[in-house]
Amino acid sequence: MEPALDKEKFFRPSYIASVELPQRTGPVNVEDIKADLSDEFSLVSSSSDISQRSSLESKGHIQVCLRIRPFTSLEKENESQDCVSLEDSTSIILKPPKNSLSRLSEKTAGQLIQKFTFSRVFGPETTQEEFFEGTMKQPVQDFLEGYNRLVFTYGVTNAGKTYTFQGTEDDVGILPRTMDMLFKSIQGKLYTAMDLKPHRCRDYIKLTKDQVREETSIKNAILRLTKEVRGVIMLNLQSYF
Numbered sequence: 001m002e003p004a005l006d007k008e009k010f011f012r013p014s015y016i017a018s019v020e021l022p023q024r025t026g027p028v029n030v031e032d033i034k035a036d037l038s039d040e041f042s043l044v045s046s047s048s049d050i051s052q053r054s055s056l057e058s059k060g061h062i063q064v065c066l067r068i069r070p071f072t073s074l075e076k077e078n079e080s081q082d083c084v085s086l087e088d089s090t091s092i093i094l095k096p097p098k099n100s101l102s103r104l105s106e107k108t109a110g111q112l113i114q115k116f117t118f119s120r121v122f123g124p125e126t127t128q129e130e131f132f133e134g135t136m137k138q139p140v141q142d143f144l145e146g147y148n149r150l151v152f153t154y155g156v157t158n159a160g161k162t163y164t165f166q167g168t169e170d171d172v173g174i175l176p177r178t179m180d181m182l183f184k185s186i187q188g189k190l191y192t193a194m195d196l197k198p199h200r201c202r203d204y205i206k207l208t209k210d211q212v213r214e215e216t217s218i219k220n221a222i223l224r225l226t227k228e229v230r231g232v233i234m235l236n237l238q239s240y241f
């Protein structure tokens with residue numbers, strides 16, 4: 001049986017390798033850099049023909065989602081104030097706390113009200129499942145099709161990063177849900193023969209029968225050696241008592 005490596009399907013695009021660096025002709029101002037980068041990114045998308053299958057391509061290379069957590073019981077007891085209000089599914093309004101308003105002029109207080117826009121905003125009532133469906137499911141699907149995806153949480157202490165990533169035993173977060181999706185997707189597709197060997201960092205080679213025998217005897221020799229070494233350590237430990 002041939003190894004199930006379909007190079008085209010499992011192509012992971014390398015953005016760095018595929019972009020030709022432009023020659024620098026003189027001083028560059030920030031606006032030029034912005035223009036250059038957007039040019040390069042559109043060049044990468046069209047040259048690697050990945051646009052139609054990737055969720056991120058249609059929405060931009062980076063997605064920033066905001067999750068607003070509910071107040072904890074302690075915060076409720078302390079009558080914490082709600083300073084964030086959801087405007088729609090992509091934006092929020094941030095207001096200064098009420099007790100700070102008395103110290104501010106009307107004009108300054110007005111200036112402190114700010115609007116922020118994200119790829120998507122998830123309100124305090126969002127369940128772990130809804131959050132996973134709305135943020136992670138597509139990137140995990142993309143990963144299974146051979147694309148690299150990076151996901152991280154960012155926020156001040158107590159913002160809810162651990163809850164979102166790890167979750168609780170009763171209501172798990174995006175990491176266990178991702179693992180579950182990955183393992184379910186490989187069920188029944190495992191290659192059980194022991195004749196593949198990692199080669200360089202992300203390739204592998206199929207061994208001939210002789211090579212399989214050679215590998216097995218090397219592994220057995222290493223196993224014997226570790227057992228002997230463990231025996232020596234045990235003896236040394238015993239000699240201290």
Ligand SMILES: Nc1ncnc2c1ncn2[C@@H]1O[C@H](COP(=O)(O)OP(=O)(O)OP(=O)(O)O)[C@@H](O)[C@H]1O
Pocket residue numbers: 068069070072155156157158159160161162163164
């Ligand atoms: N979506 C949520 N629903 C209910 N409770 C939440 C939610 N998000 C966070 N919490 C609760 O808020 C508190 C702070 O969350 P968490 O510990 O995840 O914050 P954190 O950002 O990881 O903090 P730190 O950076 O200090 O580790 C915890 O008590 C957690 O259970």
